[in-house]
Amino acid sequence: MAxxxxxxxxxxxxxxxxxxxxxxxxxxxxxxxxxxxxxxAAKIIRDNVNPNVKAFDEENIIVVSxxxxxxxxxxxxxxxxxxxxxxLTGLLTSSNCGGNFGLSLKRAGYDxxxxxxxxxxxxxxxxxxxxxxFHDAKDLWGKKVSMxxxxxxxxxxxxVIGPAGENLVKYASIFSGERAAGRGGIxxxxxxxxxxxxxxxxxxxxxxxxxEKTKEFxxxxxxxxxxxxxxxxQLPKFGTAGLxxxxxxxxxxxxxxxxxxxxxxxxxxxxxxxxxxxxxxxKGCVTCxxxxxxxxxxxxxxxxxPELETLGLLGPNLLNNDLELILRWxxxxxxxxxxxxxxxxxxxxxxxxxxKGLWENNIEFGKTENISEIFEDIAYRKGIGNxxxxxxxxxxxxxxxxxxxxxxxxxxxxxxxxxxxxxxGLGYAVSNRGGCxxxxxxxxxxxxxxxxxxxxxxxxxxxxxxxxQNIMEATSSAGNCLFTLYAMLPKNLIRNPNSKVTRFTNKxxxxxxxxxxxxxxxxxxxxxxxxxLSQIPQIKAxxxxxxxxxxxxxxxxxxxxxxxxxxxxxxxxxxxxxxxFLPDRLTKVTQREDEPNSYVPLDELKEKYxxxxxxxxxxxxxxxxxxxxxxxx
Amino acid sequence: xxKVKLFGIYSIKVGKNELIIKAKNIEELLIKLSEIEPNLxxxxxxxxxxxxxxxxITELSMFKTKIDHNDNISILxxxxxx
Ligand code: SF4
Numbered sequence: 001m002a003x004x005x006x007x008x009x010x011x012x013x014x015x016x017x018x019x020x021x022x023x024x025x026x027x028x029x030x031x032x033x034x035x036x037x038x039x040x041a042a043k044i045i046r047d048n049v050n051p052n053v054k055a056f057d058e059e060n061i062i063v064v065s066x067x068x069x070x071x072x073x074x075x076x077x078x079x080x081x082x083x084x085x086x087x088l089t090g091l092l093t094s095s096n097c098g099g100n101f102g103l104s105l106k107r108a109g110y111d112x113x114x115x116x117x118x119x120x121x122x123x124x125x126x127x128x129x130x131x132x133x134f135h136d137a138k139d140l141w142g143k144k145v146s147m148x149x150x151x152x153x154x155x156x157x158x159x160v161i162g163p164a165g166e167n168l169v170k171y172a173s174i175f176s177g178e179r180a181a182g183r184g185g186i187x188x189x190x191x192x193x194x195x196x197x198x199x200x201x202x203x204x205x206x207x208x209x210x211x212e213k214t215k216e217f218x219x220x221x222x223x224x225x226x227x228x229x230x231x232x233x234q235l236p237k238f239g240t241a242g243l244x245x246x247x248x249x250x251x252x253x254x255x256x257x258x259x260x261x262x263x264x265x266x267x268x269x270x271x272x273x274x275x276x277x278x279x280x281x282x283k284g285c286v287t288c289x290x291x292x293x294x295x296x297x298x299x300x301x302x303x304x305x306p307e308l309e310t311l312g313l314l315g316p317n318l319l320n321n322d323l324e325l326i327l328r329w330x331x332x333x334x335x336x337x338x339x340x341x342x343x344x345x346x347x348x349x350x351x352x353x354x355x356k357g358l359w360e361n362n363i364e365f366g367k368t369e370n371i372s373e374i375f376e377d378i379a380y381r382k383g384i385g386n387x388x389x390x391x392x393x394x395x396x397x398x399x400x401x402x403x404x405x406x407x408x409x410x411x412x413x414x415x416x417x418x419x420x421x422x423x424x425g426l427g428y429a430v431s432n433r434g435g436c437x438x439x440x441x442x443x444x445x446x447x448x449x450x451x452x453x454x455x456x457x458x459x460x461x462x463x464x465x466x467x468x469q470n471i472m473e474a475t476s477s478a479g480n481c482l483f484t485l486y487a488m489l490p491k492n493l494i495r496n497p498n499s500k501v502t503r504f505t506n507k508x509x510x511x512x513x514x515x516x517x518x519x520x521x522x523x524x525x526x527x528x529x530x531x532x533l534s535q536i537p538q539i540k541a542x543x544x545x546x547x548x549x550x551x552x553x554x555x556x557x558x559x560x561x562x563x564x565x566x567x568x569x570x571x572x573x574x575x576x577x578x579x580x581f582l583p584d585r586l587t588k589v590t591q592r593e594d595e596p597n598s599y600v601p602l603d604e605l606k607e608k609y610x611x612x613x614x615x616x617x618x619x620x621x622x623x624x625x626x627x628x629x630x631x632x633x
Numbered sequence: 634x635x636k637v638k639l640f641g642i643y644s645i646k647v648g649k650n651e652l653i654i655k656a657k658n659i660e661e662l663l664i665k666l667s668e669i670e671p672n673l674x675x676x677x678x679x680x681x682x683x684x685x686x687x688x689x690i691t692e693l694s695m696f697k698t699k700i701d702h703n704d705n706i707s708i709l710x711x712x713x714x715x
Contacts, residue, residue, distance in 0.1 A: 229711070237642065245640040249684045249707055262687075272644045452691060496680045497711050503691055 004031050005209035006068030006545040011044075012110045012132070014125060016193055017058070017117035019134045024114055032548055033630060036067035036111060037477035038094040039562035041083035042569065044114060045092060051572040055087035055185070056168070056192045058118040064159070064198075065112035066102040067479025068546050069538070071206055072214065075222045076288040076481035078103050080176075082159075086184040087192075088170045088342065088391050089410040089434045091570045093184030096438075096476060097159075098285030099176020101200060104157025108202035119194040124152070129202040137196040141166060144335040145175045148197055156199035162337025164379040165191035169389040171342035171412070175334065178293070178304045179285060182339040183436055184411065209547030217544055221537045222289045229494045230450065230486040235292040236282055240308035241271035243449060247312070250448035250455070251420035251592060254413070255316040256365060257348040258406045261417040261591050261598075263316035269323045274305060278327060290483060298327050306330040306340070309437075312415025313344025318351065319366040332372055336379040342391060345412030345435075347374065349392045349405055350384075359399040403584035409434035409575070418582075418600055419591035421447040423461035425600030427469070429580045430609055432566040438482055441469040450489045452497060452506045456597035459510040462608035463518035470522070470559030475538050477562060488535045519612055521556070525628075529553030561629045564613075564621050568631060577619035580606055635700045637666065641710030643681070646672045659683060660696040662706065682709040 002009035011024035024044070034040045041063035053059045062084045069077040080102025086093035105113060108127050122137040140148050145162040152158055157176065164172035165187030172187030173180045208214050226232040234242055244266055247253040251261035267273060274294065280302050284291035294305025306314075306326055310333075314326045333340050353359040361384050363374065377385025387395065392412050396405035406413045411434025418425030424447060427440025437444070443465050447455040472482055493502045508514055521529065530551045532539045543550040567575075582602055591598040610617065614625035626632045639650040647670045654669070656662035663678040683690045684707040690698050700706065 233642070237645075242641065245707075246682070246709055249682075249687060249689075249709065251687070270640075272640060272650075275645070452689060495711055497682050498680065498691060498695065506691075 002028055002031065004028050004068070004546045004548060005207050006072055006542075007031060007036075008106055008109050008111050008204065008206055010110050011112045011114065012127070013114045013116060014132060015116045016119040016123065016125070016134070016195060021132045024112075026111070031068070031546070033558070033561065035474065035477040035542075035558055037065050037081040037479060038083055038096070039473065039477040039558065039565065040112060041065045041081055041094060042092060042562060042565045044112075045083060045085070046565065046569045049085065051569070053085060055085045055090065055189055060085045060189060062115040062186070062189055062193070063112060064101070064105065064115075066106055067477055068206075069541060070479035071103050071106040072208055072545050073287060074218055074480065074541055074545070075225055076285065076290060076484050077479045078286040078288070079476070079479055079481050080105070081476065082174060082181045082186050084186050084189045086186070087168070087188050088185040091409060091432070091434070091573055091575065092566055093186065093433055095174070095181035095183045095186050097174070097176050097179050097181035098288075098481065099157070099159070099179040100286050101157040101159045101176040101198070102479070103286060104200040104202070106206060107204055108200045109204045113198070115193065115195065118192065122194045122196055124197040124199070125195065127198065127200040129204060140196045145337050146335060149175070149177070152197055152199055153201065156201040158197055158199045160197040161187045161190050162335060162379070164188070164336045164338040166196075167379060167381050167389070168192055169338060169378055169381070170391045170394075171339040171346070172337055173339045175337060178283075178334070180334065180339070182341065184433065187337050208545050210544045214541070214544040217537075217540060221541065224537070225289055225484060225487055228487040228491055230489070231290050231483065235290050235483060235486075238271040238275060239282070239292045239294045239305065241274050241294065241306065241311055243308045244270040244311060245272065246449060247416070251598070252417045252424075252444060252448060253316055254312055254415050254417040256319055257317060257352045257404060258413065258417055258585060259404075261420050265321035266316065268321040269311055269315040269326060273323055278305065278323070285481065288481065290481075292483060296327055298324060298331075303327070303331050304334065309415045310340040310344070313341055313348070317344055317348045317415065320368055322368060325368055329371065329375070332375050336375060338375070338379060341414055342412040343375065343378065345406055346388055346392050346395070347371070349395055349401070350388060352404055353395065353399050353401050356401065358401055359395070405583055407435050408582060409579055411435040416444050417591065419586055419598045420595075421455045422458065422600045422605065423447055423455075423465055425582060425586060425602065426461060426605040426609060427465050429582045429602055429606065430465075432563065432570055438472065439469070441465040441472065442482075443468060445486070445489070446509065450486065450494055451502075451509070453509045454506075456595065457510045458601060458604055458608075459512065460515035460518060462605055462612055463515050463522060464509070465609065466522045466612055467518055467556075469563055470556050471536065472559070473562040474555045474559035477558065478538055478542055480538055484538070485536070490535070522612055524553065526551065526553030526557045529556065557629070561631065564626065564629055565631055567615070568621055568626065571620050575619070577606070577610070577617065580619055634702060635662065635704045635706050637662065637706045637708065639708050643673060643708060643710050646670075656700055658696065658700055659685070659690055659698045659706075662700060663696070678708065680711050682711055683707070684709075
């Protein structure tokens with residue numbers, strides 16, 4: 001049993017071949033070092049999955065993990081993580097989800113769930129406080145996502161896959177309610193193991209080290225989120241979709257397979273238009289005061305609205321200006337259980353291959369009539385859908401066009417065009433997960449979305465990327481939504497972008513002085529940073545809930561440990577510097593005629609990044625660094 | 634005559650989100666805009682993200698940035714990021 005608060009103290013192992021269960025040893029010392037979520041999952045996978053194991057081998061495991069804040073009423077803390085070996089990248093992948101499964105898993109008494117082996121026939125698994133049952137899923141197999149969820153206990157938390165997962169589409173997702181663990185093809189791994197769904201239910205709650213103080217602190221934390229311009233106003237009013245207009249003005253709205261950073265019809269698919277013509281109400285994950293999700297009306301149905309990524313990749317990136325169509329496509333992809341980002345990215349690449357005469361496929365930029373049919377073909381692997389289901393990297397190896405194949409490590413890039421946010425470009429390239437904006441460190445928040453630091457300068461970009469990656473890694477592992485970190489940016493800087501202080505801060509952040517300070521923080525021993533920053537409330541929350549001593553130094557180091565742990569495992573799977581890659585379009589072709597620096601100077605940025613991370617020229621973490629992080633003896 | 638477009642929270646506050654305004658610089662344009670749209674105060678507008686032909690005024694001459702005929706001005710609520 002855990003002495004630390006916030007945890008249930010048990011990790012469940014389910015062997016789906018032999019239909020047995022056991023408990024995985026996970027100690028308080030592990031909790032201190034790895035917190036939970038994706039870092040905990042990386043540790044379990046590295047310790048149990050040989051680096052030669054492929055995504056669809058029965059030796060691959062799936063780890064569903066929560067954090068210590070999950071289920072403690074902390075704001076935006078129902079998030080849970082799913083990690084496995086990705087069929088899309090061939091590497092360790094993790095995907096975060098806001099549905100209620102994580103919360104329910106804890107209520108059933110478990111901090112995490114490890115799924116081993118492969119069932120011979122379709123099953124679904126029921127987890128309660130008392131038992132784990134294996135049910136035949138022949139009647140569920142073939143069903144779309146919402147019908148599958150409706151067929152299961154309405155009171156239980158669930159994760160399910162759709163037809164795309166069953167048919168091993170390399171970017172199939174897992175759903176929990178309306179929320180997806182979208183990226184990396186984890187749905188296909190679940191499908192390969194023949195698991196259609198897992199439910200969890202119970203009434204247990206984690207013990208909290210300082211219950212009264214925690215309650216008080218959460219009240220204040222929720223207040224500060226409500227009071228912040230990003231988490232209290234922008235996200236509730238416009239959702240992530242509200243970013244489209246700003247991305248257009250900042251030249252970071254990926255358009256026509258990332259050929260451009262602006263789209264002339266952006267207003268037709270913007271967050272403002274979504275709000276005006278389709279929004280019914282806000283919705284969000286359980287326990288979240290921000291409620292960034294959208295509920296929209298199409299026809300007479302009220303359905304989940306699209307996130308920014310979906311709008312961008314199914315809109316400008318395909319030269320599609322029909323917002324209503326994007327709402328329908330979003331729904332169709334959710335029902336099939338497919339990642340909207342990778343689907344949009346793969347189709348855009350196929351469109352460009354066709355345009356250039358490299359692959360005749362009847363998919364064209366701006367042509368929307370056949371897209372729904374193509375989604376179905378991908379999900380059921382029919383006709384050319386069978387090839388599209390393999391993703392962009394596969395298509396570029398087969399038909400050419402590597403220089404405009406928009407992926408990193410096999411994962412399609414998110415909707416931010418990085419040539420006018422080069423720190424984001426560096427992040428995409430080095431990210432453990434591949435072309436994911438969040439695992440990249442989300443520097444675009446500093447380079448135009450929240451602050452306005454020079455998006456073309458290389459100064460301090462590597463330093464800032466490492467800092468944000470580490471903090472995001474640890475926050476996610478605590479069970480908290482990464483959007484709560486927006487509130488880290490001082491309100492006054494966001495509220496008044498024209499003030500002298502804001503302009504000075506923007507300039508300061510890309511100076512050698514700032515680079516040196518951030519570099520020091522990144523490399524500093526945790527004892528040198530023994531403070532609790534009020535800008536990052538997660539620090540105090542973790543301490544009050546778990547009883548562990550937490551400081552910014554310790555939190556940063558946990559994040560650093562997580563990032564390096566994932567890197568080290570990927571290195572064991574063959575990743576080297578050459579894999580921290582972006583296509584030539586982004587690194588060799590300038591985006592804007594009036595801006596000669598509008599390209600990602602990747603080699604220069606990578607060199608600095610490796611040096612500060614203490615990775616060698618090949619991108620391999622040095623032994624001294626790993627020892628310091630307690631990752632090797 | 635410059636074309637002015639309003640985004641973010643401003644698009645909710647005003648009746649029209651596209652206007653044609655004649656002004657010699659941004660300062661004058663904001664004054665005129667706050668007169669046409671009383672829901673938008675001068676103080677609020679001065680705190681907005683302002684782009685002239687896709688260039689942020691912080692890279693230009695701030696409120697003294699000159700406006701030429703046919704320029705495209707975009708005004709985004711300062712919290713458009715996130
Ligand atoms: S901010 Fe949005 S994504 Fe994050 S927990 Fe809240 S509703 Fe979910």
